[in-house]
Amino acid sequence: MDFIIAETLKAVNALYQTQLAENDINLQQTRKEFEGQATIVTFPFTRFSKKSPEVTGNELGEYLQQHVSQIASFNVVKGFLNISLKDEHWIDLFKQNVSQADYGSIPSKGRKVMVEYSSPNTNKPLHLGHVRNNLLGFSVSEILAAAGYEVIKSNLVNDRGIHICKSMLAWQKFGNGETPESAGLKGDHLVGKYYVIFDKEYKKQIDELKEKGLAEEQAKKEAPLIREAQQMLQQWEAGDEQVRSLWSKMNSWVYAGFESTYKKLGVSFDKFYYESNTYLLGKDIIQEGLDKGVFFKKDDGSVWIDLTADGLDEKLVLRADGTSVYITQDLGTAQLKYNDFRMDDSIYVVGNEQDYHFKVLFLILDKLGKSWAKGLYHLSYGMVDLPSGKMKSREGTVVDADDLINEMIETARQRTEELGKTEGFNTDEKDALYRMIGMGALKYFLLKVEPKKRLLFDPNESIDFQGHTGPFIQYTHARIKSVLNKASFNVDNASFPDELTATERDLIIELGNFGKLIEAAAADHSPAIIANYVYDIAKLYNRFYHEETILKADDERVKNFRLLLSFSTANVIKKGMNMLGIEVPERM
Template identity: 55%
Template sequence: MNIDQIIKSKIVEAVQALYGQTIQADSVQIQNTRKDVEGDMTVVVFPFLRISRKSPEQTATELGEYLKSHVGAVDDFLVVKGFLNLLISKAYWVTVLEDAANNQEFGLTPANENSPLVMVEYSSPNTNKPLHLGHIRNNLLGYSIGEIIKANGNNLVKTNIVNDRGIHICKSMYAWQKWGEGKTPENTGVKGDHLVGDFYVLFDKHYKAEISELMASGLSKEEAEQQAPSIVAAREMLLKWEARDPEVIKLWEMMNQWVYDGFDITYKELGVDFDKIYYESDTYLVGKEEVLRGLKEGLFHQREDQSVWADLTADGLDEKILLRSDGTSVYMTQDIGTAKLRFNDYKIDKMIYVVGNEQNYHFQVLSVLLDKLGFDWGKGLHHFSYGMVELPHGKMKSREGTVVDADDLMAEMVDVARRTSEELGKLEGYSDDELAETYKTIALGALKYFMLKVDPKKNMLFNPEESIDFNGNTGPFIQYTYARIRSVIRKAEASGIQVTKKLDVALSISEKEQELIKSLSLFPAAVKEAGDTYSPAIIANYIYSLVKEFNQFYHDHSILGEQDEAIRNFRLVLSQTIANVVKSGMNLLGIRVPERM
């Protein structure tokens, strides 16, 4: 039981003893005491005034007296403006540190074979273009939320649904066939996903030119868009693909492989991975079967043009198309198929989709449709809906070339990390491999922390010029603090200092040290809240404030220079424990920490 819970339960007792009424422990409000007021924690007494029928000051005093005499950890209290501020004993805080220091899994709840199985879908790229900044946010959020789910006592399966079929894929294929001149990643040296993306852009260029030409010859915009030779050819290719035309399939397999090879590199660089990858080309037919079954069972209806629709007006939604008039699948169709396959493959207790908030409506519909089709997990699916990444000029548009490419961005950040490190010159003696590793750790730490520290639900702005910062509230600042602690620990080891994790409760610790232990004790709650609210930002902000406080302590107190051996030992244990929490917290964000930087 932590101090919060102890105080809450004792307040319940106190209210019962003093005023003869029963209240719920959860209703007791406890908060951190303001920095400018003396005290460690504060009980808000205003809600009890109705019960006590006394002034805030008097009520607070009576409750304070009760806590002081009934809770060992409460040394004293003071009442300010009707708030009851408690002073917690130093001995209590020392035992809190001791517990945390002796628990390698502090703050984490490991899963066992009986724990729930959670599947997280993230990334979900199209195979017609390389990954960009928007995908980065998705991947980082998906990976991190997976780690947080694991840390909260769940088993995890990370999955990816690859959008490998459809008209957009055929556009790249057609452009390559027509204007590709036999180019391959091998003979051009261009990364496969980029090469395919180039042809996607090339397609659009020709397509637009054709449209203007047709419009100049008198066609309306709509007619021109439908009749342009390129789009006609791409559509034809899609039909051939669905008919399994050997030549088209061969082309499709070749170009998709280029993309997969490219993605593998990007994923590896980003540090994300998957336990199971699904391909839309394998799932869309399953979805189609399910829709036809639903049609037969009268859940859906068919229009005169043969298209199939679901009427969801009774659920407060609109009518939704499930199969086109030519019988081909739409996005929704394949999501139904993918869901079915997944639940056949795994015993999933909870399904989480990491997909942008532009698809909120889509998932609302999917949930209802799955439910109608008789899948009892349909209603329980969770759409982890995150905001868009905007650039200073506005939204990213891949066809207009205003995207921030994932590979380019990472390479650029590694370069900045390298230059900064070289300037500071603290990595002497490192091998080339160690240097490269450290630059990458810092660069990705900066990028990941930048994207994960903001509330996932909100849109965020990425300014390429300003966002690559290594000072202040950034990943490198946190990594730096870790490296500092590691440096001290190494020095202690080198000079033969023995550290014992058995601490003396009578130790006289400073205000700042007590603050630090209090911050440490908040880690488990941060992990839980991050899990409950699906928010890596909670973890990021927690680590930042912990580390900020540590740096203040580090500045004002000498660790190795401390003459009193018991205090020196205490400070080493404190520092080491903070380093551990920083490391496991950063791990929940998918960020590594360096030994030196």
């Protein structure tokens, strides 16, 4: 509705001999409880109109109604000028934009963005926290691509360190040559099993040492298992052939397991980085920082940066023995990623427990004079909780991603069969539908909440065909497709009425916001904006479906228009849900 801003500038100049810029006009969509579709905030104009906000609003409204053919009427509520546009404006918007097959497409912005997400450890399978991370990262990538950005999806795999050696050592000691095939387990689950075994055996050794009189902290350090794991890490770093061979074998099991879970989640990556290849990279940057005076050395040889003037603290960036800490590696990896892709922006999808780490990382890179540091962004997200007792977990503490996915699909099967929504489906079609609904429920429930918020995920609540859920939106899409199929709808038969009903108008207005909402979701890195928008569209369509006659409309022109409106709604729902990584069924 840019023309309203342009006309308001003319009105202000004509009425009050004042020239304003476009950003001086506060134009909003009219709130649902008031009449109108566009609202101009008039409070700022009183300084030059020298009149009350109400009088100013009425003067502007009268001028606009006289000079702008699209305006039907106006009303003023305090300092808000509410404008109602003629039906011909909305019909033209629908005809020229909303009804087009490519509606929602945004031209290229000429900017490149990397989104790094998942970042799993190769000592255990993916869990519920990883699920939110993966779904967020993938959805943000899809939204940015829809908004015209070139997107690179990357995954930094944490494949080295003491935690990896713990699984390796436990398998070596207690595994008896077990493999994923012999155990009948996914590779990531098998390796995770030995990580748990290590922990149990390690705790036993600590208790034994404590019984012999050692303090707990001392017992933790002197337990034979942890010493062996530390020795194995040293051997790995020294390139020991046997240790490296075991490490490669067990990691390959884990990668096969991860790939299977990623496929079930419907996420993918363009580039993988591995900590085993990047953990030494930061040392050159540390030297660069020392040369520039950004870092300083303490007497013991350790390297630090003083960030107290920035409201942070002193941060260790290299140990006294010359070994890396996490920030060392992350500095090097950030430089490597930029060297590889020369992206304008780089988004890290990482839980909020790492907020401080990323503040430090980005600030250091900025102080080092990295021109690309301004484009770094931490997409911080909250934890996911489950209602007590709602879902089993393999080890009693963490909910495994594969278990969660399987339970969601099973719950979808039960609900769908109870409601009798699979009539005429063969077995394969039923299985595909259950997976689509189960995964749609999981993804929508996790993505409809703003990323920064901690959320409570109830699997049963998420699969509700009437609630604020993925299945409700999926069912709405299937309902529209059913209407179109019954009518043997052909887009070439479309026609347009002279006037609209209230529900038709409301639906067109909301559909007309699609591009604006994609831009907003991309700017805020928030799939929740798209999720809630698509839900609003589904609700509006269901109201339209119940209040208006479609297939039995008396006027053929009205019938064809309502079919095209249904077709366009399905198009927006499908595109919006696809940005969330959610498929929508053609029938149900």
